[in-house]
Amino acid sequence: MTFYELCDAGGLSFIRKTVQDKNRSAVLHSEAWSPAQARVVWIRILAGLAR
Numbered sequence: 001m002t003f004y005e006l007c008d009a010g011g012l013s014f015i016r017k018t019v020q021d022k023n024r025s026a027v028l029h030s031e032a033w034s035p036a037q038a039r040v041v042w043i044r045i046l047a048g049l050a051r
Helices: 035-046
Strands: 002-009 012-020 025-029
Touching (some): 012 035
Antiparallel strands (some): 012 025
16 A cells, blocks of 8 residues: 655655555655645645656
């Protein structure tokens, strides 16, 4: 299973991606962006347009 989270901390935003299988999980983080920039990427993820 793969899921994404939009996170805000200290006035910046980033996207966290978690990939889980039966035995383990891996967590990756994007770079930190302004909240407005992160929301553009977030919308692209939700729309299936991000790579």
